[in-house]
Amino acid sequence: MASMSPLERVQHYVNQYDPTIKAMLFEEKLQTSEEAAQALGVDIGQIAKSILFRSSGRYGLFVAAGDVRIHAKRVKQCLEGGQPKMASPEEVIEVTGFQVGAVCPFALRQEVPVFVDSSLERFPVVYTAAGIAESLLPVTFQALVAMTGAQVVDMQTAE
Incomplete structure (x- = not known):
């Protein structure tokens, strides 16, 4: 697996779940949720952004709708640690195993807990990065949760 490109790693992983799901490739890099939504002609909320946080030496990957701000209190609750910080690009x-802006929520280099924003459920299809900035992967909410083994949480509220 180490010799595979990030995109190949993602597709290999996806094939184990559903070989009909294929990464979409674009000419240009899609660095932001806005750029990805524009390229696809979809609502920005349909772009699932994956952000790695660190708290007390533990990592967690948070997958949220493109129009949702991830609440720091929610991250802290999920990671059960100190003050959470966004992980550095390194x-x-x-x-x-992916660059910032191209983080796929599965086929990760290290096993970390994944938390998926419940607001993604409002869309029939959401699009995650597929390992490189020029790619997107169309998946249903159910497939996203199944492939990531994620815990579904509401990112916008912190009771």
């Missing part, structure tokens, strides 16, 4: 590569 940590993101080390833990996920």
Whole structure:
């Protein structure tokens, strides 16, 4: 697996679940949820952004709708630690095996807990990065949760 490109790693992983799901490739890099939504002509909320956080030496990957701000209190609750911080670009590569802006929520280099935003459920299809900035992967909410083994949480509220 080490010799595979990030995109190949993602597709190999997805094939184990559903070989009909294929990564979409674009000419240009899609660095933000806005750029990805524009390229696809979809609502920004349909773009599932994957952000790695660190708290007390533990990592967690948070997958949220493109129009949702991940609440720091929610991250803290999920990671059960101190003050959570966004992981550095170097940590993101080390833990996920992907560059910032191209983090796929599965086929990760290291096993970390994944938390998926419940608001993604409002869309029939959501799009995650597929390992490189020029790619997106269309998946249903159910497939996303199944492939990540994620815990579904509401990212917007922190009771």
